[in-house]
Amino acid sequence: MSDIRNEAEAKQNATPKPPLDPHLKALENEAIHIFREVAAEFERPVMLYSIGKDSSVLLHLARKAFYPGRVPFPLLHVNTGWKFAEMIAFRDNIVKEYDLDLIEHINPRGAAENVTPFTHGSALYTDIMKTESLRQALDAGKYDAAFGGARRDEEASRAKERIYSFRTPDHRWDPRNQRPELWNIYNGMIRQGESVRAFPLSNWTEVDIWRYIQAEDIPIVPLYFAKKRPFVERDGMMIMAEDPRLELLPGEVRQEGVIRFRTLGCFPLTGAIRSNATTLDDIIAELETATVSERQGRAIDRDQSGSMEKKKREGYF
């Protein structure tokens, strides 16, 4: 048994955690069921790990699903090289602390062709560094199932996606011919080269994620909490200005302010929000009165309506 487990047990013995409310318990049970089903039915599963809050919940659920055993598959982080420094530090710490297998993949084209969010535009950059990169990593690992933390409440095309989302050998999603998915019986039968993306958090909402993080005391990247941080305003978004690769454009000024992030991705494409939420209680309270959706801060969703569906058809998560 690892140290973490002994630690966890020690903690429980000291102060027993109150039981989860029935709503979160139902969501947790469903997710654990999906994890176990995929692990049992597929030969080479992998878990996509993006370091964000949804990934943190996903990882926590995976550890619960297989306890007292280890998580029986590796984590795959498709890195772009443009993540927040705090995200990478957090990732490395979690991997060590929980004794996980992590595979990191960066599309070599990024360095070879100097693909950056500044030079190539968010659409092409995302296509190369995320979608293409993900396909490369999945092919290299010959993975036949990949867990993702996508939720149906995030975006209109996600709302249509199955929990087991079937992909052709070239990772394509055909939204018009999805397999019917009845009850909690999942069809995991595939041919050589085909794969599924499995989404244990399909039925979770953003508020559920935060409530669960709070109830289960799940560690998350500190960027989610408000703090005085440097930023610049660009295209109507507040972009964090700590990475030396961010060059100020004419007219832009480096500012400081108390900000936080509702979602985390590549720092040049992720907008911060002004907020004083420094605790989980604050975040949940803020969320319950929020008037904009979480993806509002994501540049890639704005390129065109239906852009997520298009990216997903091509293999994006």
Added chain:
Amino acid sequence: MTVSATATAEVLPIEAPAAEQARAIRDSRPLRLITCGSVDDGKSTLIGRLLWDTKAVKEDQAATLHRDSGKQNDLGLPDFALLLDGLQAEREQGITIDVAYRYFSTDRRSFIVADTPGHEQYTRNMATGASTADLAVLLVDARAGILEQTRRHATIASLMGIRQFVLAVNKIDLTNYERARFLEIVHDFKEFALTLGVTQITAIPMSALKGENVVYDGRASMPWYDGPTLVETLEKATTRSNQTVGFRLPVQRVSRPGESFRGYQGTVAGGSVKPGDSVVVLPSGMVANVTKIVTFDLVRNAAVAGDAITLVLDRQVDVSRGDMIVAIDSQPMTGRGFDAQIVALQPEGIEPGKRYWLKSGSRRQRVLIEPVSQLDLKTSKWSTAERLGMNAIGKVHLAFDEQAIFDTYEQNRTTGAFILIDPDTNNTVAGGMITGRRSELGGIHKDDQRVLLSLPADLAEKIMASELFASRRQDVDIRHTTAGRAAEILGDLDE
């Protein structure tokens, strides 16, 4: 059975104890509902209205809607349908193709809505949405009344085990809020619903477009209606649970992290379990006792239906994925022959004599399907059938090579449900519900023996509302008639 009836069922509001109503949000699991009805009855508008009035739509999403539609209705609200029809093909054709799942909550409860397509060729998606739903909202256009597609959807929902229905009589504003029209539609539906054995119906006159009786009441326009709004009805509806039946644990995987530990992982599909309970492992029949229920958080004293657990037994028994650990005193049916109802989901239909894969719980095995009859959704009558086409609902015999383990679907919505997978395409081709076990002799039933009863309508309704009746509903013929006519028919038989 001949049931003579002159009256129709009262509309039963879905009652819940006062204490339950007062519970705060999150004190219950989410209510899963399905919306269905014919094309253009306004399903997407209704859900859009629900999301809008419960503040589940955010400003940037609304802005995208405004931008995409370039139009708004005369109330200055965005085109709600675009909120739900998330696929480009759907936006282009202006119809819903696939099930969309949506989430909203009120102060009292949270909800998962499956918005399902109204077009006949997408009936399979409706069945998909209905499989997990606790309640069905059937939408009717007040001007058009009950249509064939309304009946079809009500029938499928009822076959899939839904017992709570909301009849949403929409577009009531276009009938001048006419009470008589509302009552006429309700009467028509109740009469039809009785033939399905559905008695829990709440009928609500509404205008989804104007937001009347959806989240906010429509008293200003319909002073004659003093019943609940849609959301009030949903807040009080009950969720299904398999907790009161025998303990069932379909084993998903065996956990062996070290020499000292061996646990069986799965989600409790029925009943409850605690340390010390005696259990049987099926199909082997070996008996053991439960020593521990292990979860990440703590060793638990008990687990109930729905819990994802790891079970530890007191002795070495051979257990593998696909086996079922069950209560020793309340076991499921085992055998090689079963009866079932299925919904055919793919264009190629279901072919007689073909060996499909059947998956139920964590168990997958080969099965031979023999179609027996098919339901005519227009007339609600079963007729013999040798093969089942796309969207057909049929009764079939299942013949297995090895022992299969089931409860009836009526008793347990998890261990009584299955899907069929075509071994040639790997696609899911049918969803099925077990109705009973067949005898080893090829299922010789006493099918020829019938009893005709003539009962007062109120007594018949009580009998039809029972679980036992519902589980055998497909074996029963019901006709409504007058007492005099019933006496005549029975008199004819005596001669």
